[in-house]
Amino acid sequence: MEQDWDHIRRTRYSPNDVPPDWPDGVKGISMNGAALLGVHAATNQLYWDGQPLVTERRLATFERIMAGIVTASTAIVAVVEVGRAVGWITL
Known part of the structure; x- marks a missing residue:
């Protein structure tokens, strides 16, 4: 089954409210949005929608x-x- 990546990117954030102690602008990830997370097989570097995440x-x-x-x-x-x-x- 082929993925509709445009639909996944449009629905990447959860529609639910986040906890009040989270910083402004931070949103939860929807189940569709989880499909945008990836790991490079050789380096184990974490990626979000093809962009490397800074983890340091x-x-x-x-x-x-x-x-x-x-x-x-x-x-x-x-x-x-x-x-x-x-x-x-x-x-």
């Missing part, structure tokens, strides 16, 4: 800087504590 977020510049500072601080404290444990550092 990058940290902002400030967040990356803070993560770097915390990582460096943790490494320095670890080296100091190992130095104390083996007797290289006496404070």
Whole structure:
């Protein structure tokens, strides 16, 4: 049976109301709309109506800087504590 893709695209959203705590503009997917979801067989990348879905977020510049500072601080404290444990550092 051949699919009527124009009909599926017209009815991709559910006519039901969404929960009030959802962001504005977010709609539920209808059963017809579920046919527009796809997975690439080789990469397992998720697609919606032929367009790849972004499923990752990058940290902002400030967040990356803070993560770097915390990582460096943790490494320095670890080296100091190992130095104390083996007797290289006496404070």
